[in-house]
Amino acid sequence: MLQAAELVPALAAGTALFEHLYRPMTSGRWELHAPANVLTRGYWSPPGLHTVSALTRDGETWMSLTPLEFESQGIGVALASSHVAVLGLGMGWSAAASALREGVTAVTVVERDPDVIAMHRELDLFARLPGGAGDKLRIVSGDAFDWRPDAPVDLLMPDIWLPLVSDGRVVEVQRMQANAGAKLVYFWGQEMEIARHARAAGRALDAEGIRATVADFGLPLIGPELPGYSECVAAAAEAWMRDRWLPAETAA
Numbered sequence: 001m002l003q004a005a006e007l008v009p010a011l012a013a014g015t016a017l018f019e020h021l022y023r024p025m026t027s028g029r030w031e032l033h034a035p036a037n038v039l040t041r042g043y044w045s046p047p048g049l050h051t052v053s054a055l056t057r058d059g060e061t062w063m064s065l066t067p068l069e070f071e072s073q074g075i076g077v078a079l080a081s082s083h084v085a086v087l088g089l090g091m092g093w094s095a096a097a098s099a100l101r102e103g104v105t106a107v108t109v110v111e112r113d114p115d116v117i118a119m120h121r122e123l124d125l126f127a128r129l130p131g132g133a134g135d136k137l138r139i140v141s142g143d144a145f146d147w148r149p150d151a152p153v154d155l156l157m158p159d160i161w162l163p164l165v166s167d168g169r170v171v172e173v174q175r176m177q178a179n180a181g182a183k184l185v186y187f188w189g190q191e192m193e194i195a196r197h198a199r200a201a202g203r204a205l206d207a208e209g210i211r212a213t214v215a216d217f218g219l220p221l222i223g224p225e226l227p228g229y230s231e232c233v234a235a236a237a238e239a240w241m242r243d244r245w246l247p248a249e250t251a252a
Contacts, residue, residue, distance in 0.1 A: 004075060004226040019065060021128050022053045022091070028115030029057045032091070032123070042067030043191075044235035055091045062162055063090040072236075073097075073159065075223045076186030080104050082154035085180060087144035088188075089116050092125050094157060099126070099133040107137045110147045117141060145172070148179045155222065156182035165192050165244045170217055177219055184222040193217075194224075195237035200246040205234045 024034045033054045041047035045067055054064035063069060073094045081103040086095045089111035099107045111117055117139055120126070126134035140147070144160050158176050161169065166189075173187045187193075194213050195205055201216070203209030207230050214224050223229055 004229040004232045021125050027119035030115050030119055031056050040066050041239060043071035044232050065093060072188060076157045079222050080155050083151060084155045085149060085153045087158040087176060088160040092120060095137060096126060096129055099136040109139045110142050110144055111139060112143045145175055153180050153182040156180045156185045159188040164189050164240055169193055173219060185219050186222045190221060191233045191236045195233050196246045200248050206230050
């Protein structure tokens with residue numbers, strides 16, 4: 001079996017083919033920017049120079065096609081199958097990349113901001129995916145906390161947050177999952193939340209500590225079963241936690 005970190009480079013390389021489908025545009029407070037050279041590090045990979053597009057709102061970056069984005073969403077995309085529900089549209093990368101997976105039959109994207117939906121209507125990214133992958137995709141207007149699926153969901157991928165780390169995220173995902181009833185869940189920044197809660201509970205960031213922490217969440221998380229996942233959690237936390245650890249009394 002592939003190590004956890006090995007899933008993502010192959011995925012990023014395979015989906016780079018549609019990056020040229022983005023173009024500069026504005027929709028309400030949102031602006032999609034042309035590719036630019038950026039020196040940045042990945043979620044767990046070292047820094048490097050990358051040419052990336054970005055989506056901003058009021059000048060603040062909400063998403064960009066950097067190694068941070070690929071790696072922090074890539075495990076969920078790489079393991080996606082059957083019906084995938086993505087909560088939060090953004091640039092549409094994780095939804096598009098999921099639709100390109102052979103084992104994925106349908107992708108439902110839930111987005112509450114009409115300007116983001118309008119931007120994608122003009123961009124028409126999904127319709128231009130190769131191999132007719134866009135036929136698997138649909139965008140639903142709705143709130144991630146209220147949405148209930150009209151068909152069983154095999155993988156729920158919430159990605160609605162601006163910061164990589166935010167308090168209360170596990171509870172928020174639990175709320176979404178209570179409505180969705182998905183077989184599996186992979187949420188953006190889950191490695192950071194596992195690390196925060198494990199440390200607050202006095203656990204090591206090893207396979208045993210991660211397993212116990214995930215059990216506390218009560219969520220059917222995908223990823224922790226992979227070889228090398230604990231190393232990915234530790235590397236992401238070291239690179240991006242920036243003293244946003246939880247105090248012990250707030251552990252799940």
